[in-house]
Amino acid sequence: MAGGATMKADPGFYDYWPYDKRPKLNWPGGARVAFWVAPNIEFYELDPPANPHRKAWPQPYPAIPGYSIRDYGNRVGHARQMSVLDRYGIRGSISLSTALCDHHPEIIAQCAERDWEFFSHGIYNTRYTYGMSETQERDMIHDAMVSIKQHTGQDCAGYLAPALSHSELTLDLFAEVGTELAGDSAGFYTCDLFHDDQPTPINLRSGKRFASIPYSLEMNDTIAYVVNKIEPRRYGQMLKENFDRLYQEGADSGTVMCIPTHNYQVSCPHRLKAFEEALEYITGHSDVWVTTGREIARYFIDNHYDTAQASIAAPSGEY
Amino acid sequence: MALDKEHLEYPHRRYGMDHDRYDWSMLSERRAVTWPEGKRLALWINVGLQFYPLNQRGTPFAVPGGMTMPYPDLRHYSLRDYGNRVGIYRFLQAFDRFGVKATFAMNTELAERTPQLLARICDRGDEILCHGWNMDSLHYGGQDPAEEASLIQRSLDRLRALSGQDITGWISPARNESAKTPDLLAQHGVRYFCDWVNDDMPYRFRTEQGELVAMPLSNELEDRFVLMNNLHSEQSWLEQVCDAADFLLAEAQSGGGRILGLNIHPWMLGQPHRIGKLEAALEYISALPGVWNASASDILTCWQHQQATH
Numbered sequence: 001m002a003g004g005a006t007m008k009a010d011p012g013f014y015d016y017w018p019y020d021k022r023p024k025l026n027w028p029g030g031a032r033v034a035f036w037v038a039p040n041i042e043f044y045e046l047d048p049p050a051n052p053h054r055k056a057w058p059q060p061y062p063a064i065p066g067y068s069i070r071d072y073g074n075r076v077g078h079a080r081q082m083s084v085l086d087r088y089g090i091r092g093s094i095s096l097s098t099a100l101c102d103h104h105p106e107i108i109a110q111c112a113e114r115d116w117e118f119f120s121h122g123i124y125n126t127r128y129t130y131g132m133s134e135t136q137e138r139d140m141i142h143d144a145m146v147s148i149k150q151h152t153g154q155d156c157a158g159y160l161a162p163a164l165s166h167s168e169l170t171l172d173l174f175a176e177v178g179t180e181l182a183g184d185s186a187g188f189y190t191c192d193l194f195h196d197d198q199p200t201p202i203n204l205r206s207g208k209r210f211a212s213i214p215y216s217l218e219m220n221d222t223i224a225y226v227v228n229k230i231e232p233r234r235y236g237q238m239l240k241e242n243f244d245r246l247y248q249e250g251a252d253s254g255t256v257m258c259i260p261t262h263n264y265q266v267s268c269p270h271r272l273k274a275f276e277e278a279l280e281y282i283t284g285h286s287d288v289w290v291t292t293g294r295e296i297a298r299y300f301i302d303n304h305y306d307t308a309q310a311s312i313a314a315p316s317g318e319y
Numbered sequence: 320m321a322l323d324k325e326h327l328e329y330p331h332r333r334y335g336m337d338h339d340r341y342d343w344s345m346l347s348e349r350r351a352v353t354w355p356e357g358k359r360l361a362l363w364i365n366v367g368l369q370f371y372p373l374n375q376r377g378t379p380f381a382v383p384g385g386m387t388m389p390y391p392d393l394r395h396y397s398l399r400d401y402g403n404r405v406g407i408y409r410f411l412q413a414f415d416r417f418g419v420k421a422t423f424a425m426n427t428e429l430a431e432r433t434p435q436l437l438a439r440i441c442d443r444g445d446e447i448l449c450h451g452w453n454m455d456s457l458h459y460g461g462q463d464p465a466e467e468a469s470l471i472q473r474s475l476d477r478l479r480a481l482s483g484q485d486i487t488g489w490i491s492p493a494r495n496e497s498a499k500t501p502d503l504l505a506q507h508g509v510r511y512f513c514d515w516v517n518d519d520m521p522y523r524f525r526t527e528q529g530e531l532v533a534m535p536l537s538n539e540l541e542d543r544f545v546l547m548n549n550l551h552s553e554q555s556w557l558e559q560v561c562d563a564a565d566f567l568l569a570e571a572q573s574g575g576g577r578i579l580g581l582n583i584h585p586w587m588l589g590q591p592h593r594i595g596k597l598e599a600a601l602e603y604i605s606a607l608p609g610v611w612n613a614s615a616s617d618i619l620t621c622w623q624h625q626q627a628t629h
Binding site: 043045059060061063064065067069071072074076078099102104105106123124132133139140231232233268269270271273274 | 320321322323325326327329331332333334335336337338343344345346347348379380459460461493494495496497498514515516517518519537538539540548549550551552555558559560562563564565566567570579
């Protein structure tokens with residue numbers, strides 16, 4: 001879609017907030033870095049309805065190359081990544097295509113057994129938000145959050161829009177449906193924005209206390225491997241260097257490091273070792289809070305949200 | 320603004336897959352497989368022997384590795400041909416040096432065009448599987464069913480006649496298929512195919528003409544993908560192969576036998592500056608304890624016997 005008169009130059013979700021003048025963010029136990037791993041557990045349909053704004057597959061049906069490698073993630077990759085996360089005491093925060101609760105309940109059960117978090121990544125990763133009416137998008141968001149509740153008992157706290165496809169109202173609708181379903185205990189954080197290394201308050205039309213939690217696109221295995229075509233061992237090195245700097249800066253004020261993963265990328269036999277070495281390195285440090293997206297968001301909203309709002313509202317440098 | 324209502328309908332939202340070709344199953348939950356003599360990792364070296372026509376039609380898309388320049392694209396035509404003239408003989412020498420056996424996926428038109436090459440492969444006693452007619456004869460959704468049926472029949476019949484082998488394996492050019500391809504393959508005597516990259520072990524695949532077995536041949540580790548698509552270094556390809564071998568061997572300790580499928584092309588790794596990395600990979604893997612090097616069919620047969628007793 002080309003830019004037009006009705007489009008905004010700035011989404012308006014957050015205000016400018018210089019990194020070096022913020023009130024100190026204290027994590028539980030004096031940790032420097034809140035570290036979380038977000039495995040995307042996705043279902044891509046072989047024959048989805050064709051969204052008029054984005055093609056699901058490059059080839060005419062059946063698009064076996066793309067479909068089958070993603071299926072590999074569920075058939076083969078998931079169990080591998082899970083065993084690596086177990087080894088380092090990491091609970092995954094699942095970015096979930098919620099139809100997977102129906103298709104592959106075994107995976108859901110294994111994650112639930114480990115007290116992993118489930119957050120919404122839409123219903124299928126082949127259904128895009130583009131072109132939906134407000135009612136349609138609300139229905140889709142509602143369906144996904146209800147599925148998580150029904151299949152796992154969890155109130156869905158976070159959102160990553162399916163295939164990162166958004167409307168201007170996505171975050172508002174997610175927060176509002178969360179409130180409708182479970183008040184302040186659902187729909188209170190998003191992974192859709194990449195503007196910061198610390199949580200930030202998000203401006204919504206409802207005024208709900210809602211946070212953006214850093215979910216790094218740069219550390220995302222699919223961005224690294226498929227888009228940037230990084231070599232596996234270099235990916236492992238990048239993860240360590242990303243951590244080193246966030247850990248160093250975290251001595252002054254708490255930071256967040258996230259590794260978003262996909263079982264069809266990171267769990268391939270030639271790639272898992274680099275990931276595992278990075279996890280061993282990161283969790284081998286003291287003062288690292290190994291946690292989940294929900295726990296980071298909850299802690300931030302309960303303990304730092306008001307201070308952050310005041311700091312953002314204060315004239316530059318006066319806080 | 321709104322989408323049609325089908326966009327919020329989910330007719331295949333149910334247990335298992337959103338199609339009926341195979342059952343949903345997690346590798347970690349399956350019964351362990353064992354290889355002969357207690358070996359843990361089956362090594363399947365799969366060599367793609369390909370003919371990329373100069374007059375590429377590109378229907379429905381230009382095959383990766385094919386012509387990209389205006390006709391006549393001599394650079395890509397001849398660089399691919401290099402693999403069949405020069406590169407393959409470096410491969411054969413490397414296989415002999417490290418005592419490994421490979422399986423050869425051959426375009427039938429190449430078998431027709433290069434009888435000396437075909438004879439060399441046949442004389443070695445190595446398995447040949449059919450890689451379709453040529454790299455520009457794609458199988459694809461929307462293809463005329465009669466055209467595809469005759470393409471498959473001709474590719475298989477002719478390769479069987481030329482090679483004297485049964486030819487029971489198949490890889491589609493670009494691993495692309497129509498919705499009918501698996502049915503046609505089963506109908507024409509194919510036992511296993513390697514287009515679906517969704518597993519690290521074989522699995523049963525339904526067709527209208529009985530069962531096929533899908534054999535696991537990683538695309539992510541293939542030379543063309545790593546070097547040409549990802550633009551990684553030759554050294555990195557070698558590291559990735561060694562890391563994969565180590566990983567699969569370790570997983571096999573608790574999960575049962577695994578397969579390392581190495582899909583390689585003489586026009587890529589057969590270049591003078593790359594052949595050393597293939598040799599280093601073969602040296603590394605063949606020195607690992609617990610590796611069983613076999614043809615695709617032997618691996619399949621061994622796997623199948625263990626399924627039968629299930």
